[in-house]
Amino acid sequence: DTGVSQDPRHKITKRGQNVTFRCDPISEHNRLYWYRQTLGQGPEFLTYFQNEAQLEKSRLLSDRFSAERPKGSFSTLEIQRTEQGDSAMYLCASSTTSGSWGNEQFFGPGTRLTVL
């Protein structure tokens, strides 16, 4: 396994269009997280899945955002009616449930979204 992968790496879209990103976590990891990061800021938590269940969503995740993890493996993050303020790096991370909550998260390379 080569780690967490994300696709696409870069996406340029026009305001108002819908975009979808994919994340493939490390295969044995049942926890999956989405984050958003803008320049000069740390990653901001968006949502968390344990297997296929979405257990937490940040208030940052407006109604235009939806995430799924249908079979508890890969996940998708969709943004509808994109706005220029959605321009950011979208990061996916995964971790195991073994041990305590202190397990490290493994991050993917991110998808850079630019909304024109």
Next chain:
Amino acid sequence: SQKIEQNSEALNIQEGKTATLTCNYTNYSPAYLQWYRQDPGRGPVFLLLIRENEKEKRKERLKVTFDTTLKQSLFHITASQPADSATYLCALVSGYALNFGKGTSLLVTP
């Protein structure tokens, strides 16, 4: 509200010196704290985790301290190298979320 504050200024140090980065937090009662490294255009990479009952943790040239009374963690890189130049992020858990500080940019010059 919960806050995580890291050195806002970039840290420039000379190769071979020790870099010390600070992470202060408010309105958290963390069971543990994590440090990550992030290079430009890449995702963060986990470095160290320290639990509330651990005062200090070491890994090779890295040392982390955790003072739950002061609500502060210090991250040290000894014998720093230019390859250590990156942004370093501290992170705390709240619910299922991992909350990050803004990070401190470290530049190690030869």
